[in-house]
Amino acid sequence: MLHVMPPPLDQATCDRARLARDRAFDGLFFTGVRTTRIYCRPVCPVRPARSENVVFFPSAAAAERAGFRPCLRCRPETAPGSPAWNGTRSTVGRAMRLIEDGFLDRASVSDLADKLGIGPRHLLRLFLRHAGATPSEVAATRRIQAAKRLIDRTKQPLSEIAFAAGFGSVRRFNDAFRATYGRPPSSFRKRG
Amino acid sequence: MLHVMPPPLDQATCDRARLARDRAFDGLFFTGVRTTRIYCRPVCPVRPARSENVVFFPSAAAAERAGFRPCLRCRPETAPGSPAWNGTRSTVGRAMRLIEDGFLDRASVSDLADKLGIGPRHLLRLFLRHAGATPSEVAATRRIQAAKRLIDRTKQPLSEIAFAAGFGSVRRFNDAFRATYGRPPSSFRKRG
DNA sequence: CCACTGGCCGTTTTCGGACCCGGTCCCCGG
DNA sequence: CCGGGGACCGGGTCCGAAAACGGCCAGTGG
Incomplete structure (x- = not known):
């Protein structure tokens, strides 16, 4: 049972993509395994089925209609067009x-x-x-950006801005600016 | 904080037992980790804490009283004497x-x-x-033994015994006897 | 002659490998 | 003290190969 793919998605391309678990093809096609009647996304982490047992579908719905059930690892049914993890x-x-x-x-x-x-x-x-990135890295980045905006757009004193942006102390506020921009917060006020 | 152990359980013995995860010592003492205030059984699967951070207790209650909480992996609080896995x-x-x-x-x-x-x-x-052993192996053993008893103690025809013992077909009943005893079921009747 | 046996064969189940997820420890470095 | 990261483990999800299954049926021997 062969299926025609959208423009350049021939059988061989799909097979290569699935064996390589190529993320670029995620959502572009789905792989059905005949022996188990299960269909997967190209990125599915389980050991790839052998090529002679697979069949390709352009959409999850097509695989469902052909009697395949979605894999419980890669959850192909929740990936219509885009990843959507x-x-x-x-x-x-x-x-x-x-x-x-x-x-x-x-x-x-x-x-x-x-x-x-x-x-x-x-x-x-x-x-x-x-x-x-780690959660604390994300938080640190957010604080820096919030502080930078306040410096640029308001006239609040720097010590107030430090706390308003979420820093716990002026000391850390200054440290963070040195680490990110190489110079202290006040330098952004002077040349404003 | 050192603790006196029951007869031959000195500090060094406990430390060796815990590093080796020696099952023989399970229940005989408990290990408290100072840095985390958690106590474990000697068999705990987690990476052993370094020796300078541990202290030993003769019972789980002693560890609790000293302010340690039980480890969630080895469940020391539910292991008075025996494993209790x-x-x-x-x-x-x-x-x-x-x-x-x-x-x-x-x-x-x-x-x-x-x-x-x-x-x-x-x-x-x-x-x-x-x-x-696997579940089906256990089931197979049970069927053979049930069948053997029926052969020895009743006069039912062998084909009935096969199904009464749980076999799904006479074919498999015969196979099982050949595999276990090297001879067919009827041979046990003859020499009864 | 008839219950029992065992070869054959297509189908279904079980096994075991490989991988992944999420939880629970520990140590270390900032 | 807190966050990052290493190690281990229980449990879950696949797959292919191998084993078990059960029906059929020709022998066979008491």
């Missing part, structure tokens, strides 16, 4: 929003993990994998 | 009883796993680790 991604997304709202300025990473219903170790792993 | 071990026990009642004569290993609330793969792992 909703499971774990929404956890990172929720964490991001909380950090953006200043959560980590008043609470610890462990508290954040508690609020999300997972362990701190796992929260760290999720951030490294999906955001490329 | 109750979590996983009782699952195997329940499975064994079900098999003994003929569950696997009418249902598959997957059904058994469902009934126990775990995956079939994991059930297999538990059996190999704690029973030294």
Whole structure:
């Protein structure tokens, strides 16, 4: 049972992409395994099925209609066109929003993990994998950016801005600016 | 903070036992880690704490009183004298009883796993680790023994005994006897 | 002659390897 | 003290290969 693919997605291309778990093809096609009647995304982490047992579909719906059920590892049914890693991604997304709202300025990473219903170790792993940075790094970046905006757009004293941006002390506020811009906060006021 | 141990359990012995995760010492003493205020059994699977950070207690209660909380991996508070790996071990026990009642004569290993609330793969792992045999092997042994008893103690025709003992076909009944005793079922009748 | 045996064969189940997820410790460095 | 990161483990999800299954049926021997 062969299926015609959208423009340049022939059988051989799909097979190469799936064996390489190529993320670039995620969402562009789906792989059905005849022996198990299960279909997967190209990035599925399980050992790839042998080529003679697979068949390709242009969409998850097509695979469902052909009698395949979605794989429980890669969750192909929740990936219509784009990745949409909703499971774990929404956890990172929720964490991001909380950090953006200043959560980590008043609470610890462990508290954040508690609020999300997972362990701190796992929260760290999720951030490294999906955001490329640790939670505290994200929080630090946010504080710097918030402070920079206040310096540029308001006339508040720097010591007030430090606390308004979420820093716990003026000392850390100054340190952070030196680390990021190489010069103290006041230098941005002078040349404004 | 040093503690006096029962007769021959000096500090050095405890330290050696804990580093070796020696099962023989399980229940005889408990290890408290100063840096985390957590106490463990000697067999705890976690990476052992360094010796300068540990202190030993003769009982879990002593550790509690000293302000330590029980480790969540080895569950020291539920291990007065014996292992009490109750979590996983009782699952195997329940499975064994079900098999003994003929569950696997009418249902598959997957059904058994469902009934126990775990995956079939994991059930297999538990059996190999704690029973030294697979679920279907246990079921096969039970069938053979049940059949042998019926042959010895009744006059039922062999074909009836096959089904009464839990075999699904006479064919397999014969195979099982050949594999176990090297000769067909009827040979046990003749020399009765 | 008839219950029992065992070869054959397509189908279904079980096994065991590989991988991943999330939790729980520990140590170290800032 | 807190956050990062290493190590281990329980448990879950796949896959391919191998074993078990069960129906069919030709022998066979008491």
